[in-house]
Amino acid sequence: MALSFTTPNQHSRIYSVGAYRPERIVSNSEIVDQIDSSDEWIRERSGIQSRRFAGKDESVIFMAKQASLQALERAGISAQELDAVILATISYPYQTPSGATELLQELGAPKPAAFDISAACAGFCYGVGMAADLIRSGTARYVLVVGVERLSDYTDENDRGTAFIFADGAGAVVIGPSVEAGIGPMVWGSDADNRDAILLEPSWLEIKEGSEKKWPDISMVGQKVFRWAVFEMAPIAVEAMEKAGVTADTLGAFIPHQANIRIIEAMAKAMKLPESVAIAEDVRLAGNTSAASIPLAMDALLQQRPDLHGKSALMIGFGAGLVYAGQVALLPPLPTSSR
Numbered sequence: 001m002a003l004s005f006t007t008p009n010q011h012s013r014i015y016s017v018g019a020y021r022p023e024r025i026v027s028n029s030e031i032v033d034q035i036d037s038s039d040e041w042i043r044e045r046s047g048i049q050s051r052r053f054a055g056k057d058e059s060v061i062f063m064a065k066q067a068s069l070q071a072l073e074r075a076g077i078s079a080q081e082l083d084a085v086i087l088a089t090i091s092y093p094y095q096t097p098s099g100a101t102e103l104l105q106e107l108g109a110p111k112p113a114a115f116d117i118s119a120a121c122a123g124f125c126y127g128v129g130m131a132a133d134l135i136r137s138g139t140a141r142y143v144l145v146v147g148v149e150r151l152s153d154y155t156d157e158n159d160r161g162t163a164f165i166f167a168d169g170a171g172a173v174v175i176g177p178s179v180e181a182g183i184g185p186m187v188w189g190s191d192a193d194n195r196d197a198i199l200l201e202p203s204w205l206e207i208k209e210g211s212e213k214k215w216p217d218i219s220m221v222g223q224k225v226f227r228w229a230v231f232e233m234a235p236i237a238v239e240a241m242e243k244a245g246v247t248a249d250t251l252g253a254f255i256p257h258q259a260n261i262r263i264i265e266a267m268a269k270a271m272k273l274p275e276s277v278a279i280a281e282d283v284r285l286a287g288n289t290s291a292a293s294i295p296l297a298m299d300a301l302l303q304q305r306p307d308l309h310g311k312s313a314l315m316i317g318f319g320a321g322l323v324y325a326g327q328v329a330l331l332p333p334l335p336t337s338s339r
């Protein structure tokens with residue numbers, strides 16, 4: 001005999017977004033000497049003009065908390081009403097317990113389900129997809145999805161291939177039930193045969209066994225990742241639009257992972273996005289903040305273009321693994337306080 005239950009929510013949507021940017025702004029000129037580079041080269045090859053590095057007191061959980069509090073306040077939902085917290089990060093410095101549980105303690109709401117996702121720069125989109133499905137299935141009503149990174153801790157300041165790219169910050173969204181379709185199906189997957197293109201190494205075991213390097217740093221075969229992103233990710237993004245039943249000309253915004261302005265522009269060109277679509281370019285001032293980059297870029301875009309509240313946005317995250325995930329979602333409505 002079949003089980004007897006009903007799923008209360010046909011749809012879900014993003015209620016709000018919150019962001020936290022560390023106080024310290026780091027210009028290109030501050031790092032070029034270490035890597036024998038120039039402001040011009042960095043701007044031309046990546047679009048990055050500056051990024052933020054977290055200070056001593058701006059821990060992963062501190063930044064996640066600030067972004068979460070802003071998102072909760074804008075949604076008009078208390079932390080006690082949350083059913084689950086999903087934290088996407090690769091830079092929480094403890095293997096267990098999860099960062100999500102520390103965040104819950106900090107929010108004064110220690111009861112919801114809580115777990116971390118290790119899907120690097122795709123982590124936020126993985127989280128949004130899971131939250132949407134948890135809500136549609138009736139498992140949860142309100143879910144907080146946070147993307148946060150302190151990549152300055154895991155970047156070798158002398159590495160020419162990464163020192164100018166990776167940075168710190170946090171973004172969060174509150175997701176809840178909706179009468180209209182607000183989050184489209186997620187298109188996700190991986191290319192695990194190329195998992196060595198981005199590595200955080202050595203492992204703790206290797207360090208314990210006396211490896212030469214005493215601390216894990218990110219290494220990246222930049223060109224390989226660049227080509228994969230440019231050629232493989234545009235068709236994934238198109239598939240996400242098809243699955244959500246939208247076309248490029250009805251899209252409000254394109255908010256891809258903020259890895260490199262040239263990747264963003266190449267993807268937009270490959271998808272033939274019309275000029276009416278607003279394209280997030282937060283990488284210029286934020287660098288690559290991995291799991292935090294999409295919610296940070298979403299918040300920045302909505303600050304610049306408040307008319308985009310409630311419009312549809314195509315999101316796609318891709319990175320270490322190599323893994324990816326994308327979906328179309330309605331951007332949050334104007335926060336109650338500013339309506």
Ligand code: UT7
Nearest residue numbers: 036037038041045046121160222223225226229259260319
């Ligand atoms: O978030 C996860 C996903 N990550 C990404 O999507 C990142 C993808 N990759 C990239 O964004 C780009 O590959 C980078 C921005 C990392 C590098 O740009 P590139 O255009 O791929 O540079 P390249 O590695 O092909 O190097 C081009 C030249 C080389 O010189 P030659 O051989 O042409 O004489 C490098 O030695 O630039 C040189 N170079 C640098 N010059 C100044 C490499 N790094 C630097 C540097 N400053 N930091």
